[in-house]
Amino acid sequence: MIDTPRHNSLYLPIECEIISVIDLTSGEKLFRVRRSDGVPLSHLPGQFVQVSLLGWGEAPISVASSPTREGFFELGVRRAGTLTGAMHTLKAGDTFGIRGPFGRPFDLPRLQGQDLLLISGGCGLAPMRSLIQYCEDRPAEFGMITILYGARNPADRLFKDELAAWERSARFACSFAVDSISGGDCFSGSVGLITALIPPLHCIPDRTVAVVVGPPAMYRAVIDELHKKGLSSDRIVVSLERQMRCGVGKCGHCTIEHLYCCQDGPVFWLNEIEHLRGAI
Amino acid sequence: MKTLTAGQLEQLLAVLSTSWELRLTILLPDGTRVIGSPDDGPLALQGGAVSGKPTAAFFPQLGTVFASSEGELREPKAPERPLFVLGFTPRDLACLRFIDRFFADGWRDDIYFRQRDGAVVAGLSGYCGPGGSLIRPAGGNCDLEFFRDGSNWLVIPYSEAGIEIAAKVADFASPEARERFRQASVQLPDENETLLLRASELLRANRVPDYFWSEIGDRCIACTGCNLACPTCTCFGVQDWRSTRQVERSRMWDSCQLDGFMREAGGHNPLGSEGERSRRRIHHKLAADPEKWGEISCFLCGRCDAVCPTGIGIVAVMKELVARYE
Numbered sequence: 001m002i003d004t005p006r007h008n009s010l011y012l013p014i015e016c017e018i019i020s021v022i023d024l025t026s027g028e029k030l031f032r033v034r035r036s037d038g039v040p041l042s043h044l045p046g047q048f049v050q051v052s053l054l055g056w057g058e059a060p061i062s063v064a065s066s067p068t069r070e071g072f073f074e075l076g077v078r079r080a081g082t083l084t085g086a087m088h089t090l091k092a093g094d095t096f097g098i099r100g101p102f103g104r105p106f107d108l109p110r111l112q113g114q115d116l117l118l119i120s121g122g123c124g125l126a127p128m129r130s131l132i133q134y135c136e137d138r139p140a141e142f143g144m145i146t147i148l149y150g151a152r153n154p155a156d157r158l159f160k161d162e163l164a165a166w167e168r169s170a171r172f173a174c175s176f177a178v179d180s181i182s183g184g185d186c187f188s189g190s191v192g193l194i195t196a197l198i199p200p201l202h203c204i205p206d207r208t209v210a211v212v213v214g215p216p217a218m219y220r221a222v223i224d225e226l227h228k229k230g231l232s233s234d235r236i237v238v239s240l241e242r243q244m245r246c247g248v249g250k251c252g253h254c255t256i257e258h259l260y261c262c263q264d265g266p267v268f269w270l271n272e273i274e275h276l277r278g279a280i
Numbered sequence: 281m282k283t284l285t286a287g288q289l290e291q292l293l294a295v296l297s298t299s300w301e302l303r304l305t306i307l308l309p310d311g312t313r314v315i316g317s318p319d320d321g322p323l324a325l326q327g328g329a330v331s332g333k334p335t336a337a338f339f340p341q342l343g344t345v346f347a348s349s350e351g352e353l354r355e356p357k358a359p360e361r362p363l364f365v366l367g368f369t370p371r372d373l374a375c376l377r378f379i380d381r382f383f384a385d386g387w388r389d390d391i392y393f394r395q396r397d398g399a400v401v402a403g404l405s406g407y408c409g410p411g412g413s414l415i416r417p418a419g420g421n422c423d424l425e426f427f428r429d430g431s432n433w434l435v436i437p438y439s440e441a442g443i444e445i446a447a448k449v450a451d452f453a454s455p456e457a458r459e460r461f462r463q464a465s466v467q468l469p470d471e472n473e474t475l476l477l478r479a480s481e482l483l484r485a486n487r488v489p490d491y492f493w494s495e496i497g498d499r500c501i502a503c504t505g506c507n508l509a510c511p512t513c514t515c516f517g518v519q520d521w522r523s524t525r526q527v528e529r530s531r532m533w534d535s536c537q538l539d540g541f542m543r544e545a546g547g548h549n550p551l552g553s554e555g556e557r558s559r560r561r562i563h564h565k566l567a568a569d570p571e572k573w574g575e576i577s578c579f580l581c582g583r584c585d586a587v588c589p590t591g592i593g594i595v596a597v598m599k600e601l602v603a604r605y606e
Contacts, residue, residue, distance in 0.1 A: 215546065
């Protein structure tokens with residue numbers, strides 16, 4: 001007979017209030033949020049929350065802001081299904097639920113003192129932004145920081161104002177690429193794949209860590225380029241997207257062989273998962 | 281060790297029903313034996329493993345997470361009385377032990393333990409298998425065990441709760457009955473258990489090529505019967521049901537054999553082919569779980585082989601796999 005004390009359900013969402021909603025692109029919004037009870041989210045860069053909309057269910061969404069920015073947290077949400085579609089109708093003052101934060105964050109102790117090569121594609125910039133902001137706010141903790149970002153076209157780039165600010169900042173070296181450009185677009189970066197931004201970089205492999213967050217199709221090509229630059233797999237970090245239904249390692253939807261992406265990840269060192277089928 | 285006639289066992293169950301909510305092996309009107317409420321059918325302890333997932337007693341096919349109306353979230357109440365479940369075979373008990381570990385590890389799954397906490401689990405063994413065949417005793421993994429000995433039942437307690445229940449039984453087992461139990465407890469070599477280990481080793485050594493899984497996948501009709509019957513399959517989906525008065529969030533068994541099981545909103549699907557999904561079903565039990573939990577999570581209950589309409593249950597697949605690649 002098993003007998004243990006009772007406690008509140010880990011599946012009950014906590015109410016959050018929307019402070020502001022900003023359009024990032026035609027299909028993506030940024031929600032600035034705080035817990036209604038005033039308790040800080042207490043997340044670390046790279047973690048996610050299960051967003052809960054009554055009547056629509058739950059979906060895992062990365063936290064897009066750094067814990068160093070206090071009093072709120074931000075979620076970048078692409079309209080991709082029914083729940084995110086419903087979320088896009090919300091406005092400042094509305095409430096919704098969250099559970100979390102969940103998952104393994106970026107390994108900040110191992111990143112500290114290293115040069116960082118932060119590579120993101122598409123809406124992978126949202127979780128990466130939590131790390132970029134952290135680096136912005138704790139500049140003494142890291143070496144040289146390079147930001148690479150690729151998107152389909154200039155209009156689809158997330159956080160355009162911040163991209164421009166990071167480009168102007170002496171703290172960051174930035175290179176941006178888009179797959180295609182059309183007449184009327186104002187874009188000063190490269191046209192082509194993000195992988196083309198890697199070969200010209202100067203990096204010292206034994207003091208550089210690369211962090212890669214992007215759509216699944218991006219990983220292999222980017223990792224190949226990083227290996228060519230001399231970065232070994234124990235110096236490459238990836239954050240993987242999976243369809244987490246519970247966030248707590250029970251529902252089984254995010255397994256990568258014996259690992260549960262929601263608990264063992266979503267952030268992994270590449271050498272932990274590169275040999276696992278279906279990981280990247 | 282105590283002994284009961286069939287009539288005395290029914291009397292004992294009636295006594296237990298005042299303290300526990302009973303879930304017993306019963307016979308439904310359609311002829312199937314399941315673990316269910318005694319109100320739904322007569323007791324049917326003989327016949328071996330019940331059909332369907334026995335662990336559904338604690339992890340039901342559909343379970344409420346919470347209901348919400350007028351801004352208030354309400355969790356389902358814990359059962360007024362804890363469950364007393366009689367009907368797990370020794371192999372089922374091994375499955376239950378495994379999923380107890382699974383749901384307790386890390387974030388403790390309070391929805392599972394809402395049913396499981398305080399429950400008493402009684403195993404079934406002895407000469408109550410199909411056609412009166414012998415089911416070897418579990419020797420543990422439960423609070424107490426009922427061992428069919430001729431027309432009687434021996435009661436063997438293991439936990440404090442089991443000892444308390446056995447104390448309600450008046451008669452002690454005879455030395456002859458004890459000896460029959462001892463002899464039945466001697467474990468003999470099991471061909472399928474050996475096969476399971478050999479298949480697991482092949483999978484863990486990555487010696488099974490992708491085209492094997494494509495062939496198995498071609499035979500899968502994605503009926504999901506294997507997952508729905510398996511006592512150690514614990515995957516679930518979460519969905520909200522809206523009515524005019526409330527929203528109810530529930531979780532329901534899911535199947536890794538369905539195309540949408542892992543498909544992401546962006547379209548990426550790590551299990552995008554039938555071959556990948558068939559591999560996942562077997563590999564997870566025989567290779568991934570040993571890596572994570574230190575043990576194979578198939579305990580050879582035989583249900584997936586019994587329900588699969590195309591003959592690709594786990595025993596059938598591992599026989600083929602060992603024959604081809606060992």
